[in-house]
Amino acid sequence: MTGLLLGAGLGAIAIGGVLSVWGKAFSAGLWLQATGAGGVSVAGFWALGSQAALGDTFTSSFVPRFGVDGLSGLFLGILGLIAAPALVFSVRYLRPSPTGRAVGVLTALFVLALALVLCARDPVTFLAGWESMTLVPAVVILVSRGADRRARKIVFTYLAVTHLGGAGTWVAILLLAHAGAIGGHTTIASGSGLQTAIALSALLGMGTKAGVMPLHVWLPRAHPIAPAPVSALMSGVMIKVAIYGLVRVLIDWDGVLPVWFGVLVLAVGALSALGGVVYALFEHDLKRLLAMHSIENVGIIVLGIGASLVLRARGADTWAAFALAAALLHCVNHAVFKALLFLGAGAFERAVGSLEIDRLGGLLRRMPWSGGAFLVGAMAIAGLPPLNGFASEWLTLQALIHVPRYGHIGDGVAGALALAALAATAALAVFCFVKVVGLVLLGAPRTPAVAAAEEPPIPLRAALIFLALACVALGFAPGILFGPLVGLAPWSSKVGTQLGLHLPGTGSLPTVGIAVALVGLTVALALVRGNRRAASAPTWASGQIVEPALNWTSAGFTKSLRLVLEFVLRPEREISSKAEGGVLQEVVYSGNVPHLIEDRxxxxxxxxxxxxxxxxxxxxxxxxxxxxxxxxxxxxxxxxxxxxxxxx
Amino acid sequence: MQVVGGIALAPLLPGLVQHWKARLQGRRGPTPLQPYRELRRLWGKSMVDPEGTGPVYRLAPLVVTAAIVAGVLVVPVSQAVPNLGLGHDALVLVGLLALAHFAITCASWDVSNGFSLMGASRDLMLSVFVEATFVVSLAVVALIADTTDLRGVVAGTAGVDAWANPALALGAVGFAFVAIAETGRQPVDNPDTHLELTMIHEGPLLEYAGRDLAYLQWAAAARHWLVLVLAAQVFLPHARGVWLQLAVLPLALVVLCAALAIVETLLAKMRVLLVPRLLAVGLAAALLGIAAWIAGAP
CATH class of the missing domain: 1.10.287 (Helix Hairpins)
Incomplete structure (x- = not known):
């Protein structure tokens, strides 16, 4: 039944892709693709819930084999959950011009390539899918950007970095196949040179594809220049499929890894989380900023995986399973809110024509539906209760607290440092999204184009609202997913069915109670405040005159942090003034926060x-x-x- | 007890601090009940909507207050309190405080008041260091008590035995910095300032009036309740029995208010850019606390 639904879904995507070649059948083709993606999502989550394996099992021989198990099901579910709204968004976002039609076909191809990686049950198919999921978005960017020289250079960087780093994926998979360990049929000895080689090359190869620092350079370049629905798929799903590969190799196939490797993964995760969010704070382009946040969130996911590896090496199997579930839950959550934010950015760009963050403002009033959905996404990615980002960050924090609980001094202190890094990351994400919400949605419009912005057509709005509701639902009942996710660990572990997150032997996160309390209290306080008869008055601003020239900018708002972190970030700034006859005529200011990893x-x-x-x-x-x-x-x-x- | 205490008694705490601070400085000062009078006065005044503001500005005081009330329900006054459906998890408290920060700083973008935004920017910058220190010091006590449920933590850190390992003392040092920063007291922030340029927590409240401002001022007072109850029942020596804990709590709160008043009298406000270094000291202490716990763990 599940297999049938999955096959029908993938078939619908393929047929829809072919249909969208014709101008007349263009929207019908995209709708068909979206329906197929919905089917894939249902089938995937069903496979996760039932934990039943369909089709073939994994083999190390070089014969094409296809099948689905719980872990593949989870990621197929994510793929469908993001692809469906992204495709509905495309119906009116893309035009049936030759470029638009080509992007429509390529989107179908991209979704199918991602599904191929997830359904592959042998090394050849896996690697074929892996390479095509890298190449198809490159083609999309080249097609949609036409003769843009800068875009070509970026695509070259993207392909060069992902292929150089991606060689690690080949080495890891071929070594595993050679040892006959794909699917865990033979166990690789703990601490052996082979195990270390596989683990390191997988971290290098799949880490590059996931955008882990310091292998991330391609990501903030390539993600923003794709069309919005493809950006959503790249940030929401493609880097998650790389995480899927990492989980397969490190958790399922490579035996019990030594403690030092887990600590290395923790360090990489902490670097990505902190580095991603700090550089996101100083970005001025909305889509580039969102791409930097993908690096941050991949860092949080990798922290969960690292905690799982350390805890497993220390023999704390139950908590290792919880840490893995935390990472996988964050995969789902990040996919949902990042797709929402990228599609929202697409809607704003369509309405305004620019995404330079200092030239927007006041869009919540002009576009209440899209703006409201974007606000929900911003709160979710900032990790605020009662939304979904908080649930998975809470779980990851719990997992990291248990690293010192079971560890020795070295890995225990590493866990404590990772804990501090994650807490700081969460606060920095709040900082960054206050900036984004403030500059994009609130205040007065900053250009005439923004003042005239209008809501996008219904399909675009529907896609955004659907994803915003998904953020709320996953924040309300993360326990529904958490149970099956704990069951995905190859060592056996179980938790009971639940709505909130109740872990044995520690605190609990009663998401339902918190959500009801927050909403109820807000309503009650509004009633107590009574009928709001407020006087309208000009902004007081302590007697200062409020005028557009004095508007705060992104650089101004983040200046306090830039000054505090000066010794790490080494920001550059230049002020030149021109005076004539003792009167200041012109002041030119330019500031920049260079990306240290790139420079050094x-x-x-x-x-x-x-x-x-x-x-x-x-x-x-x-x-x-x-x-x-x-x-x-x-x-x-x-x-x-x-x-x-x-x-x- | 918890609800009534947290909601009704909260304004008394900053009132006490101000009262004693004035006494220490040789002034007569306002009575400890002054915050209640101010709330009553604000409750009778009308509200103001600056031109161009939208729903975020109107909702922010409600969301801030709701988050802080929820926080009051999460922080237990003793090791056995009824669960009101929100649980008592320490990390949930961190999330609720972050929600309050988010709501009020967004509101200052909505009014586009430069002074509000300056305060908001500083508040968020500091909260990066505060949150890291807060989480790690909570992790110290969570490790000692082997749970993040604050009721269990209150029980696990009670008595004398918990102090045999220096971990708890180091965690308490870390938390002390969090307490000062989160309540907006000197040397981090000056609650008495009338100079907008130096404001941190007060900045984003500049445009509010009437009942909105009353809510926000109550929320600021309730933050005192949250961190001081945590300090008294977790990070400082406290009794084992439930009734004894409840009996000693008022006394402990009074002593802590006096301590805050003394700190405020002795120390001047720091340059805001130097505060992160101060908080980094707290973070380092809390991290050392975790290391000490591992070293001393059975």
């Missing part, structure tokens, strides 16, 4: 690469004589090698 790590590597290329080019002079010399040299070396017994 990637620039030198890039420079070294170019220098090496110059030398390498000398070898290829183009003259036949030189090549003959190379050939003779090679033959001599080979003959010598044979003579010395190094070959054959």
């Amino acid at each position: 790590l990637y620039r030198p590597v890039e420079r070294l690469g170019f220098r090496a290329a110059v030398h390498a080019r000398r070898l290829q002079s183009g003259s036949v004589g030189t090549y003959v010399v190379y050939l003779i040299g090679l033959v001599i070396v080979l003959l010598l090698a044979v003579r010395l017994g190094a070959i054959g």
Whole structure:
């Protein structure tokens, strides 16, 4: 039954993709794709709930095999849950122009490639799906951006970084296949060199694809320049599929990893979480800012995985399963609110024409539905109760508290540091989204285009409202997912069915009670406050005149933090003033927070690469004589090698 | 007891601090009941909607107050209190305080008052360091009590035995900085200031009037209740029995208010950019507390 639904869903996406080639059937094709995605989502979550395996099981042999189990089901569920609203959004967001139709087809291809990775049950299919999920978005960006030179350069960076780093995925999967360990049929010895090699290359390869720092450079470049629905799929689903790969290799197949590796994963997660959110604070473009937040949230997910690895190595299996469930729950939650925010940004861009954060303002009044949905998404990503982001961050904090509980001094202190990093990350996310909400939704419109902005057509609004309701629902009853997620750990562990989060032996998060109390109290307080007969008055501002020129900007609002973190961030700023006859005529200010990892790590590597290329080019002079010399040299070396017994 | 105490007695705490502070400085000062008079006065006044503000500005005082009331229900006054459906989890309290910060700082964007935004920016910057210190110091006591349920924590840190390991003392040092920052007291913030340029917590309230302002001032007073009850029943030595805990609590709160008054009298307000260093000291102490707990764990 589930298999049938899944097959029908994927078939509908394929047929819908083909249909959207024709201008007349364009919207019908996208609607069909959306329906198919809905089917995939239901089938996926059903497979997660029933924990039953469908189709083939995993094999290390190089024969195509397809199947679904609980973990695949979860990620298929996420895929459908995000793809359906993104496709409904596309119906009116994309135009049936040649470019729009091409993007429509490619979206179907992208969803199918992601599903291929999740349904693959052998190394060849897995790697094929993995590569196509990297390549299809690159094509989408190139198609939608046309002859934009900057976009081409970004796509090149994206492909270069993900392929260089992605080599790690190949190494990990092929090593596992060679050892016959795919699907856990043979157990890899703990602490062996093979285990370490697999774990490190998986962290490198799949970490690059997930956008983990310091391998993230492609993500804030590539995600923002795709069309909004594709950005939503990339940030919401594609990086989650990379997490799926990481969970498969590190938790399912690679045996019990040593403690130091778990600590390494914790460190990488903490760096991504803090780094992502700090650089997001200083971004001025809404979509780039959201992309930086994806790095932060992947960091939070990786913290959960790291906690799970450490706890498993210390023998605390129950809490290792809870930590894994925390990471997976955050995968679902982040997919929902990040897709909501990217689609919301798409709606704003469509209405206003720009996403420069200092040139928006007051959109909540102009676009109450889209703006309201965006506000819900902002509160969810900031990790505020009673929404879904808080539930999974609460779980991750609980998991991290238990790392020192079961650990020794080294990993225990690492867990405590990760705990502090996650708490600071949550507060920084609140800071960042107060800034976003304030500059985008509140206050007075800052340009005439913003003042004239209008609500988008119904399908766009419906997609946003659906995702906002999903944020509320997942915040209200995270326990429904939590039970099955705990059951996904390959060692057996179970918790009872519940709505809130009640963990044995520690505090609990009664989400229902908190949500009811907060809403009830707000309503009660409004009633007590009584009929609001407020005088309307100009903003007092302590006697200052409020005028647009004095509006606060993104840079102004974050200045306090920039100054405090000056010694780490090393911000650059330049002020030049022009005076004529002692009267100040003009002041020019420019400020920038450089990305340290790019400047200190990637620039030198890039420079070294170019220098090496110059030398390498000398070898290829183009003259036949030189090549003959190379050939003779090679033959001599080979003959010598044979003579010395190094070959054959 | 908890509800009545938290909601009705909360304004008494900042009143007491102000009263003693004045006494220490050789002034007669207002009576401890002054906050109640101010709330009554504000309740009778009309509210103001600055031009161009929307639903976020109107909802913010309600959301802030609702979050703080929920916080009052979460923080238990003793190791056995009835569960009102919200549970008593320590990390939930952190989330509720973050919600209050979010609501009021968003409101200051809605009015676009530069002074409000300056306060909001500083408040959020400080809360990064406060939240990290808060969570880690809560983790210290959670490890000692082996639960994050605050009722269990109150029971687990009671008596003398818990103090055998330096972990609790180090956690208490961390929490002391959180208490000062979260209540907006010197040397972090000056609750008496009338100079908008120096405001942190007061800044975002500048445009409010009437019942809105009354709610917000009550919420500021109730933050005193939250952190001082936590300090008395968790981070400082307290009795084991439920009734003894309840009996000693008023006394402990009075002593803590006096302590805040002394700190305010002795220390001047710091430069706001130096406060994170102060909080980093608290964070380091709390982290050391976790290390000490691991080292001393059975």
